[in-house]
Amino acid sequence: xxxxxxxxxxxxxxxxxxxxxxxxLMAELVIKRKETLALLAxxxxxxxxxxxxxxxxxxxxxxxxxxxxxxxxxxxxxVNLILTVLISPKYLAVMRINFGEYYxxxxxxxxxxxxxxxxxxxxxxxxxxxxxxxxxxxxxxxxRYDIRSNEAAIKYLxxxxxxxxxxxxxxxxxxxxxxxxxxxxxxxxxxxxxxxxNPALTLSMIMFAAAFSFKIAAVPFHMWAPDAYEGAPTxxxxxxxxxxxxxxxxxxxxxxxxxxxxxxxxxxAILIPISILTMAVGNIVALSQTNIKRMLAxxxxxxxxxxxxxxxxxGPVGLASVxxxxxxxxxxxxxxxxxxxxxxxxxxxxxxIADYEGLSKTHPMAAALMLxxxxxxTGIPPMAGFMGKxxxxxxxxxxxxxxxxxxxxxxxxxxxxxxxxxxxxxxMKEPRTTVELNSSPAIGLALAVTVxxxxxxxxxxxxxxxxxxLAVAGF
Amino acid sequence: MEQTINNTSGFPILSMLIVLPLAGAALxxxxxxxxxRAVKMVGLLFSIATFALSLPxxxxxxxxxxxxxFVEQHEWIPYLNMNYHLGLDGISVLFVxxxxxVTILCVLISWESVRMKxxxxxxxxxxxxxxxIGVFCSLDFMLFYVFWEAMLIPMFLLIGxxxxxxxxxxxxxxxxxxxxxxxxxxxxxxxxxxxxxRTFNILELTNAAYPFKMQLMLFWAFFAAFAVKVPMxxxxxxxxxxxxxxxxxxxxxxxxxxxxxxxxxxxxxxxPLLPDATRAMTPVMLTLSxxxxxxxxxICLAQTDLKRLIAYSSVSHMGFVTLGIFALxxxxxxxxxxxxxxxGIVTGALFLSVGIIYDRTHTRDIADYGGVASxxxxxxxxxxxxxxxxxxxxATNGFVGEFLILLxxxxxxxxxxxxxxxxxxxxxxxxxxxxxxxxxxxxxxKVAGLSDLNGRELVALMPMVxxxxxxxxxxxxxxxxxxxxVQHLIERVNSGAGQADIxxxxx
Numbered sequence: 016x017x018x019x020x021x022x023x024x025x026x027x028x029x030x031x032x033x034x035x036x037x038x039x040l041m042a043e044l045v046i047k048r049k050e051t052l053a054l055l056a057x058x059x060x061x062x063x064x065x066x067x068x069x070x071x072x073x074x075x076x077x078x079x080x081x082x083x084x085x086x087x088x089x090x091x092x093x094v095n096l097i098l099t100v101l102i103s104p105k106y107l108a109v110m111r112i113n114f115g116e117y118y119x120x121x122x123x124x125x126x127x128x129x130x131x132x133x134x135x136x137x138x139x140x141x142x143x144x145x146x147x148x149x150x151x152x153x154x155x156x157x158x159r160y161d162i163r164s165n166e167a168a169i170k171y172l173x174x175x176x177x178x179x180x181x182x183x184x185x186x187x188x189x190x191x192x193x194x195x196x197x198x199x200x201x202x203x204x205x206x207x208x209x210x211x212x213n214p215a216l217t218l219s220m221i222m223f224a225a226a227f228s229f230k231i232a233a234v235p236f237h238m239w240a241p242d243a244y245e246g247a248p249t250x251x252x253x254x255x256x257x258x259x260x261x262x263x264x265x266x267x268x269x270x271x272x273x274x275x276x277x278x279x280x281x282x283x284a285i286l287i288p289i290s291i292l293t294m295a296v297g298n299i300v301a302l303s304q305t306n307i308k309r310m311l312a313x314x315x316x317x318x319x320x321x322x323x324x325x326x327x328x329x330g331p332v333g334l335a336s337v338x339x340x341x342x343x344x345x346x347x348x349x350x351x352x353x354x355x356x357x358x359x360x361x362x363x364x365x366x367x368i369a370d371y372e373g374l375s376k377t378h379p380m381a382a383a384l385m386l387x388x389x390x391x392x393t394g395i396p397p398m399a400g401f402m403g404k405x406x407x408x409x410x411x412x413x414x415x416x417x418x419x420x421x422x423x424x425x426x427x428x429x430x431x432x433x434x435x436x437x438x439x440x441x442x443m444k445e446p447r448t449t450v451e452l453n454s455s456p457a458i459g460l461a462l463a464v465t466v467x468x469x470x471x472x473x474x475x476x477x478x479x480x481x482x483x484x485l486a487v488a489g490f
Numbered sequence: 491m492e493q494t495i496n497n498t499s500g501f502p503i504l505s506m507l508i509v510l511p512l513a514g515a516a517l518x519x520x521x522x523x524x525x526x527r528a529v530k531m532v533g534l535l536f537s538i539a540t541f542a543l544s545l546p547x548x549x550x551x552x553x554x555x556x557x558x559x560f561v562e563q564h565e566w567i568p569y570l571n572m573n574y575h576l577g578l579d580g581i582s583v584l585f586v587x588x589x590x591x592v593t594i595l596c597v598l599i600s601w602e603s604v605r606m607k608x609x610x611x612x613x614x615x616x617x618x619x620x621x622x623i624g625v626f627c628s629l630d631f632m633l634f635y636v637f638w639e640a641m642l643i644p645m646f647l648l649i650g651x652x653x654x655x656x657x658x659x660x661x662x663x664x665x666x667x668x669x670x671x672x673x674x675x676x677x678x679x680x681x682x683x684x685x686x687x688r689t690f691n692i693l694e695l696t697n698a699a700y701p702f703k704m705q706l707m708l709f710w711a712f713f714a715a716f717a718v719k720v721p722m723x724x725x726x727x728x729x730x731x732x733x734x735x736x737x738x739x740x741x742x743x744x745x746x747x748x749x750x751x752x753x754x755x756x757x758x759x760x761x762p763l764l765p766d767a768t769r770a771m772t773p774v775m776l777t778l779s780x781x782x783x784x785x786x787x788x789i790c791l792a793q794t795d796l797k798r799l800i801a802y803s804s805v806s807h808m809g810f811v812t813l814g815i816f817a818l819x820x821x822x823x824x825x826x827x828x829x830x831x832x833x834g835i836v837t838g839a840l841f842l843s844v845g846i847i848y849d850r851t852h853t854r855d856i857a858d859y860g861g862v863a864s865x866x867x868x869x870x871x872x873x874x875x876x877x878x879x880x881x882x883x884x885a886t887n888g889f890v891g892e893f894l895i896l897l898x899x900x901x902x903x904x905x906x907x908x909x910x911x912x913x914x915x916x917x918x919x920x921x922x923x924x925x926x927x928x929x930x931x932x933x934x935x936k937v938a939g940l941s942d943l944n945g946r947e948l949v950a951l952m953p954m955v956x957x958x959x960x961x962x963x964x965x966x967x968x969x970x971x972x973x974x975x976v977q978h979l980i981e982r983v984n985s986g987a988g989q990a991d992i993x994x995x996x997x
Contacts, residue, residue: 375607379523390643395669396636405632405676409570412680420680424673431669435646435662442610443650443658477567484569 025072025081028063028089029129035059036122043115049104053457056100056118064093077197078136083486087338088132088265091345095258096125098349101461102356103250105453109361110248112158121254124150128262135273137186137196140266144182144230147262148175151255155247167246174239178229185222188215189274201274211278220275220282224289227270230263231319232312234292244312245366249359252308253352256315257345264341268326268334272490279329286327287419293320294426301433307355307368310433311348314392317430318344321423325407328414331487336410338483340403343391343472347400350465351388353458354381360453371437373446381452382441384466389434391469394427399472406480494558494577494629494693502562503546504576504627507586510540511593511616511623518613526608533597533612540619541590551583553970556978558629558693559583566633571688575630580975581757581827582626584968585750588834589626591953592746593619596739598950599842603738603849604652611652614644615739622747626754631679631690638715638751639672645748648740649732654854660728660735667728671718678711682763696762696982705767712760719752722812723782726805733801734854738845741797745804746838750830753811757827757979761815765983768818775816776899776906782809784909787916791923796854799924800840803880806913807833813910814895818983822898823976824969829891831968832879832961836888839876839954843869846947850940856924861933866942870929872951877925879958881918887961 023030039055046052067089073080099121107113127147134140152175156168190196192215193204210216225236232240244252271282297317304310322344325337358365358381375382391398394405404427408420472479514536521528552559558577566574578586596615604611621644624637642665650661683690686698700708718725729749733741761768786806793799811833814826846869847862848854863870875886882888892914900907943951961968 375610379610395643396639401636401639406570408676409680409683412677413684417677417681420677421674424677425670428666428670428673431666432662435665438646439650439658439662442647443661475566477569480567480569 021076022072022074025070025074025133026079027070028066028081029126029133031066032059032063032122032126032129035062036119036126039122040116040119043119046115049107049113049115049117052115052118053100053104056122057097059122060093060097060100064090073135075139077199078139079133080135081133082489084269084334084338084489085129085132085265087342087483087486088261089129091261091341092125092128092132092258094345095254095261095349096121098345098353098461098465099250099254099258101457102253102349102353104457105455106248106250106356106359109359109453110158112248114157117154117157120150120154124154124254125258128258128265131262132265132269134266134269135198137189137198137270140270141179141182141186143262144266145179147259148179151251151259154251155243155255157248157251161246163246164248165246167243170239171243174229178226178236181222181229182226185219185226188219188222192216192219198270198274202276205275206277212281216275216278217281220271220278221285223270223275224282224285227263227267228289231260231267231322232316233289233319233323234296234316235289237293237296237316240316241309241312244315245306245308249308249352249356252311253349253356256311256348256352260315260319261341261345264322264326264337268337271326272329272334283327283329286323290320290323290327290419291422293317293323294423295320298426298430298433301430304433305368306366307371307437308366310368311351311355314430314433315348317426318348318392321404321407321427324411324416324419324423327419328410328416330414331484331490332410332413334487334490335480335483336406338486339406339476339480342479342483343399343403343469346465346468346472347388347391347398350384350462350469351392353461353465354385354388357381357452357454357458358450360451362451363448365450368437368440369447370450371440372444374441374450377446377450378452384462385441386438387466387469389437391473393431393434395431397470397473399469399476402473402476402480406476494561495552495555496561503543504560504562504578504623507540507544507590507623508576508620508627510543511536511620515613515616515620518609518616521609523609529608529612530597530601533616534594536616537590537593537597537619540623541594544587544590547578547583548587551578551580551971553580554974556580556974561629566630570690572632572690573630574633575691576627576633577629578627580972581754581979583971584827584831585626585747585754586623588750588831589619589622589747592742592834592838595838595842595950595953596742598946599742599845600737600739601946603845607651610647614647618644618648618743622743622751625751629692631682631692631695631759633690634692635672635676635679639669641748642668645740645744648743649736652737653735653740655735656731657735660731663728664732667718667725668715671715671725674711675715678708682708692758700764702766702770705764706770709760709764709767709771712755712764716752716755716760717778719755720749720808720812721752721805723778723785723805723809726782726786729805730798730801733804733841734795734797738841738848741801741841741845742838745800745841746834749804749808750834753808753815753826753830756812756815757823762979762982765985768816768983772816772818772902775812776903779809779813779816780906780909782806783813783913784916787913787920790920791916793920794856796844796848796856796859796924796928797841798854799856799920800837800844803917803920804833804837806917807837807880809913810892810895810910813899813906814891817895817898817902817906818980819898819901820976820980821894822902823979824972825891825894825896825898827972827976828887828961828965828969829895832887832891835954835957835961836876836879839872839951839958840880842950842954843873843876846943847940851936853936856927858936859928859934860931860937861929862937862940863929864933865937865940868942868948872943872955873929874925875955875958877921879962881921882914885959885962887958887965890962890965
């Protein structure tokens with residue numbers, strides 16, 4: 016059989032990313048100023064996003080697909096990458112972990128996510144997932160001298176390994192059942208052989224749901240998240256709370272809506288209890304947290320619960336609402352973490368919720384920004400978070416899940432309490448100690464970008480919604 | 491089907507009313523924190539400018555039609571058919587004016603009493619004003635919801651940052667109560683949207699007919715949002731805390747405008763959209779209203795805290811408002827709307843007055859007062875006017891409103907009329923007793939030597955006195971705004987085909 020060169024056009028962004036990430040890894044040996052690496056990483060992100068244009072197509076015998084859906088997610092990953100790099104250097108300096116591998120690992124992890132978003136085959140999906148996960152495990156344990164960081168990495172690694180194993184088991188069942196790992200062919204086989212409600216298929220869907228739930232931190236597969244979030248370096252916590260979650264949703268959406276599309280009722284029955292549990296546990300447990308990183312961990316769990324509503328609703332509308340929410344969530348969550356990072360200084364950990372007491376008096380600007388992010392996460396208009404939730408709820412009502420939306424809005428009202436508590440502490444208490452702020456132009460830029468996005472999308476959400484709708488046109 | 495009178499003047503007056511306070515807030519953002527005086531001046535200037543801008547609404551309003559006027563419409567999210575759609579009718583126009591007026595008074599009254607974070611205070615106040623105007627102008631249900639919720643943020647801060655000793659508890663309670671109610675309404679809005687064929691336009695939604703069962707469920711979903719705001723009897727418990735702990739400006743806005751939005755919501759949404767459910771639920775609503783009137787009044791008799799007493803009197807007075815609205819006849823509804831305005835003026839004025847004396851004595855305990863009339867005679871004469879208006883003495887505005895409401899209530903249900911009339915007697919009881927304890931008796935040590943009203947405070951109270959007598963003596967100046975609109979509303983509520991009896995549901 017003659018060797019046919021596959022069409023490389025759709026993979027150009029990934030190829031560029033790989034080459035630069037490897038080059039960066041070597042350049043680290045000669046470049047002494049680590050901030051230069053950060054700058055290079057951002058330039059890489061810019062170049063990659065540029066190559067996204069015109070990369071549409073399917074290649075490698077249908078294993079890899081670059082479409083609107085994957086491009087939308089890749090944009091989220093790149094936003095996530097840029098914002099993470101912006102908030103990192105100062106923190107790394109303070110923590111004295113300014114090693115050059117850091118930026119390469121973030122690039123590799125993002126590359127994994129991009130592969131996941133484009134995976135049209137379970138094998139590619141698994142490849143991407145492992146690349147993303149392994150890089151993130153290392154990043155979580157990046158503070159080598161800190162026992163909590165070690166704990167975070169080990170927990171994340173062990174539980175992540177379980178999730179990968181479950182995913183492989185589900186994949187092998189599907190392969191046994193249909194004889195293929197290609198998502199489209201699986202879908203055709205299921206429809207053609209009337210496999211709906213087949214116990215083996217249901218079992219394999221449960222396994223996929225479990226594995227992806229681990230990545231998006233949905234209950235009951237969320238146990239790793241609070242510890243990993245708390246122990247990891249804060250920029251990495253921010254990175255983990257958006258990137259892997261978005262990648263998890265990307266594959267969840269593609270696998271369940273493409274491969275298992277005809278078994279919608281069956282997998283909806285699996286995801287509905289997961290979604291309710293996720294909203295319940297995330298929002299209720301967050302109420303009692305005293306560490307802001309843990310609180311934001313539970314909050315990110317709860318947000319996965321809301322987004323599951325969009326997947327459950329299914330169809331292009333449901334998916335578009337997930338994409339829209341993920342995009343908004345990336346900005347508001349990153350913004351909140353950027354404020355958390357500013358409070359981390361040489362002298363103070365700045366991770367206790369009590370550290371926020373009286374912040375509006377000592378640092379009115381930081382407090383005002385945090386206020387915007389907290390109200391956005393609660394979902395109060397005119398912040399973007401409201402528009403995201405609103406569109407999700409609309410798609411769910413449209414799909415006939417009104418009762419589920421009622422549960423969701425009630426939990427969302429509960430969530431107001433813990434977000435408001437931060438606002439309350441900042442504005443309504445007197446400062447107990449003088450808090451130093453660890454600001455830098457890069458963090459300032461990240462905050463400016465996130466806050467403008469949150470306010471602008473909140474007032475004029477049309478653009479993002481339309482973009483998300485275009486992105487899911489293929490479903 | 492959809493009829494409106496477009497704003498042809500080429501000047502988007504309603505948008506300007508919403509934007510102007512926001513512009514003021516943005517300007518304050520750039521003023522140095524140290525320059526307190528400039529912050530206050532900008533706050534005052536922009537609130538006065540907004541008020542001045544709202545006056546043409548009063549003068550140019552066409553009183554002969556129920557159609558929406560000054561209408562502006564722009565696309566907002568075309569894909570979801572959400573529009574930036576503003577307009578006023580006979581119900582909403584007066585509340586826009588009330589909001590702009592009250593904001594000026596709030597700026598004046600906070601001139602000296604707000605000492606810390608002045609910058610944030612005036613920003614919150616102006617953002618609040620903009621959201622309030624937006625709520626009353628919106629003709630798109632989602633736009634309404636956005637303003638309705640956005641209002642929570644500045645109000646939360648006003649209570650929580652500048653409030654009394656127990657302010658944090660009160661602010662949290664206020665926020666969570668109203669949020670839970672609102673989110674249920676949000677689900678209701680989405681359900682309506684899909685049923686009526688993908689529209690948030692209030693006028694188009696009104697034209698659709700909804701099945702009775704759905705109407706009932708939506709009625710209670712909306713009830714959750716509106717009854718909490720009013721507040722009606724079983725969900726009123728946030729109000730005493732919020733009113734008592736809020737700073738004077740916060741209490742005034744709460745009493746004068748915010749709690750009117752609940753009743754406004756019933757008038758604008760529940761009744762025209764869900765006519766069958768409204769008629770079916772009338773007995774329940776009348777009962778809750780009567781309970782609020784009597785229960786709120788009796789509780790007032792037991793209060794030892796000045797602000798708390800006035801707060802509970804709001805529960806009683808708002809009971810009258812909902813009683814009138816759900817009497818479902820012209821007298822009742824017009825009385826209800828007028829009484830909303832009256833209550834805004836009178837209770838707003840009472841909170842202003844309490845704030846004035848609190849600034850001097852720093853106590854709200856009634857037992858600490860006594861003999862104020864001999865120390866502050868001018869203040870005492872203002873206060874008696876507000877007291878009598880609150881009781882509903884003829885020639886004051888309270889009389890007109892309560893009289894119309896009772897008239898309507900008697901027509902709807904004699905029992906409700908008789909029982910609620912006792913509320914007026916209880917009202918006279920607690921207000922006069924309050925006046926006696928605070929202003930007469932022996933001069934207490936805390937009161938001795940207080941200075942009487944200064945010019946700024948006089949200016950803040952004067953408009954209220956004028957309005958009290960204006961409405962009291964010539965109510966038609968205000969009632970004439972609402973005749974066609976109310977008539978149209980009643981026709982709409984009675985138009986629903988037959989299904990009204992609740993038995994139909996049980997079968």
